[in-house]
Amino acid sequence: MARQERAIRTRRLILEAAGAVFDEHGYTATTISMVLERADVTKGALYFHFSSKESLAQAVLDEQLSLGAVPPQPCKLQEIVDVTFVFGQRLLSNSLLKGSVRLAVDQCAPPGVDHSGPFRQWADHLVVVLEQARAQGELLPTVEPRQTVELLVGAFAGIQLMSRALTDRDDLAERISVLWGHILPSIAVPGLLTAIDRGPDRGLRVLATIDEADAERAELDLSRR
Amino acid sequence: MARQERAIRTRRLILEAAGAVFDEHGYTATTISMVLERADVTKGALYFHFSSKESLAQAVLDEQLSLGAVPPQPCKLQEIVDVTFVFGQRLLSNSLLKGSVRLAVDQCAPPGVDHSGPFRQWADHLVVVLEQARAQGELLPTVEPRQTVELLVGAFAGIQLMSRALTDRDDLAERISVLWGHILPSIAVPGLLTAIDRGPDRGLRVLATIDEADAERAELDLSRR
Numbered sequence: 095m096a097r098q099e100r101a102i103r104t105r106r107l108i109l110e111a112a113g114a115v116f117d118e119h120g121y122t123a124t125t126i127s128m129v130l131e132r133a134d135v136t137k138g139a140l141y142f143h144f145s146s147k148e149s150l151a152q153a154v155l156d157e158q159l160s161l162g163a164v165p166p167q168p169c170k171l172q173e174i175v176d177v178t179f180v181f182g183q184r185l186l187s188n189s190l191l192k193g194s195v196r197l198a199v200d201q202c203a204p205p206g207v208d209h210s211g212p213f214r215q216w217a218d219h220l221v222v223v224l225e226q227a228r229a230q231g232e233l234l235p236t237v238e239p240r241q242t243v244e245l246l247v248g249a250f251a252g253i254q255l256m257s258r259a260l261t262d263r264d265d266l267a268e269r270i271s272v273l274w275g276h277i278l279p280s281i282a283v284p285g286l287l288t289a290i291d292r293g294p295d296r297g298l299r300v301l302a303t304i305d306e307a308d309a310e311r312a313e314l315d316l317s318r319r
Numbered sequence: 320m321a322r323q324e325r326a327i328r329t330r331r332l333i334l335e336a337a338g339a340v341f342d343e344h345g346y347t348a349t350t351i352s353m354v355l356e357r358a359d360v361t362k363g364a365l366y367f368h369f370s371s372k373e374s375l376a377q378a379v380l381d382e383q384l385s386l387g388a389v390p391p392q393p394c395k396l397q398e399i400v401d402v403t404f405v406f407g408q409r410l411l412s413n414s415l416l417k418g419s420v421r422l423a424v425d426q427c428a429p430p431g432v433d434h435s436g437p438f439r440q441w442a443d444h445l446v447v448v449l450e451q452a453r454a455q456g457e458l459l460p461t462v463e464p465r466q467t468v469e470l471l472v473g474a475f476a477g478i479q480l481m482s483r484a485l486t487d488r489d490d491l492a493e494r495i496s497v498l499w500g501h502i503l504p505s506i507a508v509p510g511l512l513t514a515i516d517r518g519p520d521r522g523l524r525v526l527a528t529i530d531e532a533d534a535e536r537a538e539l540d541l542s543r544r
Contacts, residue, residue: 120426122347196426199480201345210484241497248494252477255424259435272466276505
């Protein structure tokens with residue numbers, strides 16, 4: 095393995111371990127030694143990538159947006175719906191994402207860690223997609239995209255939190271479906287309401303297409319070698 | 320002051336101090352000594368009312384529902400809207416409520432503290448009011464009250480959290496208004512949509528009527544003596 099590739103893998107390993115520890119213990123109770131033990135890397139390797147617990151937390155927070163990526167859709171509202179279902183589905187198994195979400199909703203961010211970052215980044219990302227939806231005539235004229243996406247980001251944060259508190263996120267997909275059932279009639283043109291797929295299994299189905307595409311790409315890479 | 324009355328006051332004093340400390344430091348970092356110092360009571364007084372940090376946290380959580388009480392309204396949907404605005408308004412200044420909310424959204428509840436309690440209690444309370452709204456013909460026939468109230472409770476939790484992270488809750492009333500603007504069209508019969516008051520200053524106005532009623536009651540009590 096090339097040196098650079100190995101460094102990228104180690105960094106990833108540390109981030110995933112940090113996510114798991116932050117998720118289980120919260121920011122305050124987490125120590126660098128706990129992350130070292132979980133990642134099974136040397137102290138030197140960790141400090142090569144991250145200078146402190148703060149910078150580790152910041153890196154975990156910064157990963158959040160990339161973990162919610164979905165394939166583009168002709169209907170941009172469907173794409174936004176997909177983001178919420180895929181994010182919810184990944185939240186069941188991805189420790190890095192779990193840790194990132196816990197840090198974002200944690201009130202006790204120390205100076206130097208911007209825990210409000212994910213809220214702003216998600217809103218900034220989704221407002222672009224919602225503007226595309228508007229350009230394509232998908233939205234009711236009353237929609238103000240910035241207001242709507244900030245509502246979605248805030249509501250999603252609370253819904254996953256309530257689902258975690260009550261059922262350890264077992265019913266999260268169901269709750270996301272209910273959210274869209276209540277919000278879509280206020281933002282989508284009537285003709286789209288039945289066309290948009292907001293079934294609770296939407297996240298699983300979108301993830302399956304992502305995995306398929308990844309597998310095809312890998313096969314193509316191999317045949318080219 | 321009668322002995323019992325003094326005990327009730329002391330308990331309240333301790334609860335308010337505990338709420339403030341839990342809000343500022345979170346459950347894990349809070350110690351009984353911090354609460355003692357804030358409340359300025361003796362250790363004996365505190366342990367007379369609360370046997371441990373856990374029982375103190377539980378009592379702070381249990382206070383949440385009573386802090387969201389509003390006057391009844393002829394329109395039951397208006398009453399539910401009022402609960403959210405009054406709760407949001409009180410969250411700006413009431414330390415006990417702030418601490419209670421922080422404990423509820425804290426993932427790190429120790430065994431013995433039921434931090435999911437407020438989510439369930441709010442849903443159980445609001446579903447009764449929403450059923451009254453249904454009986455009065457205020458709801459669209461598609462509404463399933465349990466689903467809708469759980470969405471409201473979860474969404475509210477996240478919206479206050481996002482508002483806290485971005486503006487220290489400065490824009491919370493505005494965000495609650497946006498929430499209702501997106502949800503009401505999916506639950507209220509069309510004729511009610513313009514009649515329901517969801518102005519961002521709704522919380523302040525309802526609180527003013529509560530204060531007025533309290534003042535009148537106090538005057539009446541005095542004149543009866």
